[in-house]
Amino acid sequence: MAIKKIANGKWRVQVDVGTTWKGKRDRRTKTVRSRREAEQQEREWFAGRDRLRGVSSRMTLKEYVDKFWWPTKENTLQQTSLDSYEQDLRLRILPHFANVEFAKIDRLAVQQMINDCGTASTAKRARDLLRAIINDAIDSGAAASNPAAGRFVFPRQQPKDEDAGGVWLTTFAEHRTLLMAAQGAGEVEKIILIGLCFGLRKEETLGLDVRDLDFNADALHVRRAYVKSSAGNLEKVTKTQLSERVLPMSEYAKTRLQILVADLPPDSPVCLSRSGERLSPSTATKKLRRWLEANGQPMVTMQTLRHSFASACIDAGVDIAKVSAWLGHTNITTTLNRYVKTRKKDLGAAVAAMDAVMAP
Numbered sequence: 001m002a003i004k005k006i007a008n009g010k011w012r013v014q015v016d017v018g019t020t021w022k023g024k025r026d027r028r029t030k031t032v033r034s035r036r037e038a039e040q041q042e043r044e045w046f047a048g049r050d051r052l053r054g055v056s057s058r059m060t061l062k063e064y065v066d067k068f069w070w071p072t073k074e075n076t077l078q079q080t081s082l083d084s085y086e087q088d089l090r091l092r093i094l095p096h097f098a099n100v101e102f103a104k105i106d107r108l109a110v111q112q113m114i115n116d117c118g119t120a121s122t123a124k125r126a127r128d129l130l131r132a133i134i135n136d137a138i139d140s141g142a143a144a145s146n147p148a149a150g151r152f153v154f155p156r157q158q159p160k161d162e163d164a165g166g167v168w169l170t171t172f173a174e175h176r177t178l179l180m181a182a183q184g185a186g187e188v189e190k191i192i193l194i195g196l197c198f199g200l201r202k203e204e205t206l207g208l209d210v211r212d213l214d215f216n217a218d219a220l221h222v223r224r225a226y227v228k229s230s231a232g233n234l235e236k237v238t239k240t241q242l243s244e245r246v247l248p249m250s251e252y253a254k255t256r257l258q259i260l261v262a263d264l265p266p267d268s269p270v271c272l273s274r275s276g277e278r279l280s281p282s283t284a285t286k287k288l289r290r291w292l293e294a295n296g297q298p299m300v301t302m303q304t305l306r307h308s309f310a311s312a313c314i315d316a317g318v319d320i321a322k323v324s325a326w327l328g329h330t331n332i333t334t335t336l337n338r339y340v341k342t343r344k345k346d347l348g349a350a351v352a353a354m355d356a357v358m359a360p
Contacts, residue, residue, distance in 0.1 A: 003038045004094070004178055006031070011038040015045040040076050059142050061133070062098040065089065068140060069133055078236050079229040085129060086230075092117055092126040093133075100203045102143035103135065109146050120154045127152060166301030169196070170311040174298075181297055183256070187279060188291040190260055190271050195305025197253040199313075199327055202302040203227045204243070206279055207235060211266040213257055218249040222328065243328035310335060 003013050028045050032038050059067075073082065096113045097105055109217040110130065117123035131148035137147060147298070169175055175196045194205045203225035212221040222245050225236050238244045249257075255287045261270060269278040277289075284302065292299050300308065313323045323336040 002042055003035065005035075009033050013038040013042050013045075015042055029207055043076055044072060058101055058103075059137075059248055060097075060099050060101055062094055064102070064137055064140075064142050065094075065133060068142075069136055076187065079231045079234060080236065083230045084125075088126045088129050092122070093130050097130070102137055105134070105147050107147045107150070107152075111152055114152050114154060116156060120156065151281070166304035166307075167298040168304050168311055169300065169308040171315050172312045174310065175312055178297060178300070179252070181295060182291075186260075187271050187284075187289055188287055189256070191284060191288055191302060192300075192305065193253060193256055193260075194270075195300075195302060196309055196312075197250055198247050199306050199309030201225070201239070201243075201306060201328075202281065202284070204238065205302065206269075206271055206281060206284060208270040209266070210261050210264045210268050210270060213249075215249075215254060215258055220247045220249055220253075221245075222247065226281070232337045233278075233280050238328070240328065240330055242325075242330050243326075245328050247326060265301060279349050 002015055003011060006012050010031050010033055012029065012031050014027060016027050030038075030041055032041060045134060047187070073085065077085075096109060096116075100109070110127065113130070114123040114127055117126055127148055128162065131146060134143050134146045134148055137143035169178065178192060179196060182192045185192075191205060192257060194200050200219055200222065201210075204222050206226040207224040208220075208222075213222060214221065222238060222243065225238055225243075227236060257270075261268075264270075264272075268276075271279040271284065273279050273283060288302060289299070291297075310323055310327060313326075320332055320335060324332045327335060329335050
């Protein structure tokens, strides 16, 4: 059997993809968390086995991507991932390597691509994609080594302005002020309420249905996401397995949500457009911004509402591991590095606490 469930509850996939250069059977085995992941890996290995015919060591990177790599990804990846790959290929990788044979790609050329990316995050993403493509080409016999592997010098990460991309509200007192102001604001109140009381990602907020709100158990179920892609707005699974989670519901959130969805059927989206359809990502952003501007409120975004939730939890002394699990992260470091922020004005409270202890 190519796929089977093993004793620890995980899934093992095993595929014979051919023979090694020594003439031995080349059997690939991998253990993953779900059957869905196992089936995706099996499809990728089968596709790799089938495409070995016709692969040439004289292929250019673009020829390989067009003929072998991209068709495989189209069948296995979600549209949002395809959009991200397409952008990095078109803007960063192909301008440097489109007509270059794999054997002629060297580390100096990879470093030049990195230098031309401008920002550290963009450069790392482009390098990672190039490295993945060449690794795939190695498995297929089109490349012998991977010059994109190893260490490179990336552009220096520019320090971010405190409020770049939206204001952070780092205490629950600040949250309360905005929540009170938003009462009665319809879809905008829903967005602010879900962001500040649950810390959901933008796509998770928009993916909520009324049936995901369990008022008997005081719980909110995060099951899906609603995102913008080149194929239009679409529903998809959550970002990771840990992103599908059940979150406790505060009394305030429960009371307001019961009022806000009282007239909606269970299969209705929580956040609605004027026509009664699921609120689109672009419209949600515009609605929130316009309401904040019209009412003189801090210019938060749907993303910084999530940042604000995490920061306020840490400010209130909630354990970082609990915050990480609440946000659906696979690693606590992600929570610390990306979602917890200390503003300069908050440091004054720390100094006051020191003075209180040290004073005679």
